Amino acid sequence: MGASRATHPTRRGKPVLAETIRLALRAVWRNALRSFLTVLGVVIGVGAVIAMVIVGQGSTASVQDDVASLGTNLLIVTPGQQSMGSGTTAGVVANFDFDDLDAIMQQIPGVAVVAPVSETRMLAVAGNQNHATQIVGTDNRYLEARDWPIEAGRTFYESELRTGAAACILGQTPAAELFGGGDPIGETIRFRQISCRVIGVLEPKGASSLGTDQDDMILIPIRAFNRRISGNQDVGVIMVSLADTVEPIRAKADIERLMRERRRISPNEEDDFTVFDMEEITSMLTGITSVLTGLLSGVAAISLLVGGIGIMNIMLVSVTERTREIGIRLAIGATTWQVLLQFLVEAIVLSLIGGLIGIFLGLGLGYLGTRMLSVPFWPDLQIIVIAFAFSACVGIIFGYFPARRAARLNPIDALRYQ
Amino acid sequence: MSVATAQSDTPAPRLIELSGVTKVYGTGAGEVRALRGIDLQIAKGEFVAIMGPSGSGKSTAMHILGCLDTPTAGNYRFMGHTVSDFDRDQRALLRRNYLGFVFQGYNLMPRTSALENVELPLIYQGLPTAERRARALDALAKVGLDGRESHDPSELSGGQQQRVAIARAIVTGPEVLLADEPTGNLDSARSHEIMALMTDLNHTDGITILMVTHEHDMADYAQRLVHFIDGRIARDTPNTPGQASAG
Numbered sequence: 093m094g095a096s097r098a099t100h101p102t103r104r105g106k107p108v109l110a111e112t113i114r115l116a117l118r119a120v121w122r123n124a125l126r127s128f129l130t131v132l133g134v135v136i137g138v139g140a141v142i143a144m145v146i147v148g149q150g151s152t153a154s155v156q157d158d159v160a161s162l163g164t165n166l167l168i169v170t171p172g173q174q175s176m177g178s179g180t181t182a183g184v185v186a187n188f189d190f191d192d193l194d195a196i197m198q199q200i201p202g203v204a205v206v207a208p209v210s211e212t213r214m215l216a217v218a219g220n221q222n223h224a225t226q227i228v229g230t231d232n233r234y235l236e237a238r239d240w241p242i243e244a245g246r247t248f249y250e251s252e253l254r255t256g257a258a259a260c261i262l263g264q265t266p267a268a269e270l271f272g273g274g275d276p277i278g279e280t281i282r283f284r285q286i287s288c289r290v291i292g293v294l295e296p297k298g299a300s301s302l303g304t305d306q307d308d309m310i311l312i313p314i315r316a317f318n319r320r321i322s323g324n325q326d327v328g329v330i331m332v333s334l335a336d337t338v339e340p341i342r343a344k345a346d347i348e349r350l351m352r353e354r355r356r357i358s359p360n361e362e363d364d365f366t367v368f369d370m371e372e373i374t375s376m377l378t379g380i381t382s383v384l385t386g387l388l389s390g391v392a393a394i395s396l397l398v399g400g401i402g403i404m405n406i407m408l409v410s411v412t413e414r415t416r417e418i419g420i421r422l423a424i425g426a427t428t429w430q431v432l433l434q435f436l437v438e439a440i441v442l443s444l445i446g447g448l449i450g451i452f453l454g455l456g457l458g459y460l461g462t463r464m465l466s467v468p469f470w471p472d473l474q475i476i477v478i479a480f481a482f483s484a485c486v487g488i489i490f491g492y493f494p495a496r497r498a499a500r501l502n503p504i505d506a507l508r509y510q
Numbered sequence: 511m512s513v514a515t516a517q518s519d520t521p522a523p524r525l526i527e528l529s530g531v532t533k534v535y536g537t538g539a540g541e542v543r544a545l546r547g548i549d550l551q552i553a554k555g556e557f558v559a560i561m562g563p564s565g566s567g568k569s570t571a572m573h574i575l576g577c578l579d580t581p582t583a584g585n586y587r588f589m590g591h592t593v594s595d596f597d598r599d600q601r602a603l604l605r606r607n608y609l610g611f612v613f614q615g616y617n618l619m620p621r622t623s624a625l626e627n628v629e630l631p632l633i634y635q636g637l638p639t640a641e642r643r644a645r646a647l648d649a650l651a652k653v654g655l656d657g658r659e660s661h662d663p664s665e666l667s668g669g670q671q672q673r674v675a676i677a678r679a680i681v682t683g684p685e686v687l688l689a690d691e692p693t694g695n696l697d698s699a700r701s702h703e704i705m706a707l708m709t710d711l712n713h714t715d716g717i718t719i720l721m722v723t724h725e726h727d728m729a730d731y732a733q734r735l736v737h738f739i740d741g742r743i744a745r746d747t748p749n750t751p752g753q754a755s756a757g
Binding site: 108122416417419420421422425427502504507 | 573621
């Protein structure tokens, strides 16, 4: 005990943060069950936020991936004025026809491929198997525009396209559903009264982010589609693939001008068709996921708030329970700040433990979620750091009031507390 | 011990000086005047017993002397500093560095080993772990508890717990040890052991001791007896330890 002492009685000591953290960990560990129940709100909040964001980002990445797999230089011309997410007004407006395709191909600079697409959903039957799938009336240019090779068999012959022959190319899904492991080439399938021969099978493309199976379709010549299914000469949608040399924005404007002309839209009227470029399609699709992610994250953030209130509640109980302990600490020379720090650190330790458990829970749930939606699992370090920081903030904000209450206790009142 | 005093040329340094100290609890009809004007000087190295019936204000005086409570009016000077002007944290630092407390109910941290209890004031002083441990072990040895460092308070007898409390109070090398009924929960044999220990600290380490008690044979260990009655000092007499026990 030979330490020399400063002469003034109010000499200050060094900060004691390390000891305070050790003390807080011990206090938390001593009431392990209570601590766990206290932080459960934060665990669920952080876990939910992280899971939501992981699934949301996975979906977004997957959508972008899908759209990229369509080809970045693709434009899609649809009838009707379509806006994001809302339905189309098609039906009252005229569809396209084959002349529109030719006009685009010939008059718009930089257009590589133009493909007609008309589609409907139908039940396809082969033997005693059936499968509801998308019937797409198109031609070989569709495969070119989407850069989608054939896995087995062949594409349509020119003669088949010209005459609208009953020939079809199966996506992977109907091929598997209708023929199991067997080879479908040369087999016959039926939908409605049409029976057609399978001439080829597409390579697999996989599920899209929104859960739609891109392989779930059957291609038939568009003339066959028109004659036997739609009963008109229309083209539902025009798919335009651009050369790499041309700006999509430029081509889009050109097509809009051309189509206004062809459809005789006067200058003061709005378009009765829409040209989407891939960026718009991406933002439309990711828009849906980000709105959903935002909503769910908001709900999750509220549970984090509730978790914080839970921590505050237990810290207030703890301060009351430990009034005598606080009295002793004050008596042996703890300053207001040291007592405040002790309880604040305890609240922060609690919420950080909750945050940590929540991060692992969120990663686990996010993994399961991305698996279920078959979207990529790419946990984002940034969101983990944010969640961790957020739970620290919850601790600081909701721990401060109880800690201040402890620190402001009068030493003698605290010592006498029974 | 190397307790260096700054005022080496002042004769008989006044460690503690209370003048006109009053303490009033509550207001209006419920007002309780616990201290009605106390003047008291205590010199360095004294062993003072504060006595009096319950409600006489002796505990209140002790709490004010220990900076656990503040006077309503009057002046309290400690080592020349006007403590009555100190703010909350300055009082905390004064308690930390210059005062040690021993209570009737021991007031040890539960589920915390004897060693860690004794280390606690040193943690607040910000000492490094190794030095803390060494000094805490020293203090425990001094109160005769070597070998019990790792025991929890619940594993120690009352007398042993009070020894831990004394070790905790002296581990910082304080000027003053304030003991509030330190033997109130102990049997006679244990009480005398504790008093012997405190006398020893007073003699060998020169620690000033202020002890509140209502037991005459405990007060008899002190060199000076201050009697409180109705919030005032009624008698302030010197005492020769070991002689008054018969009367």
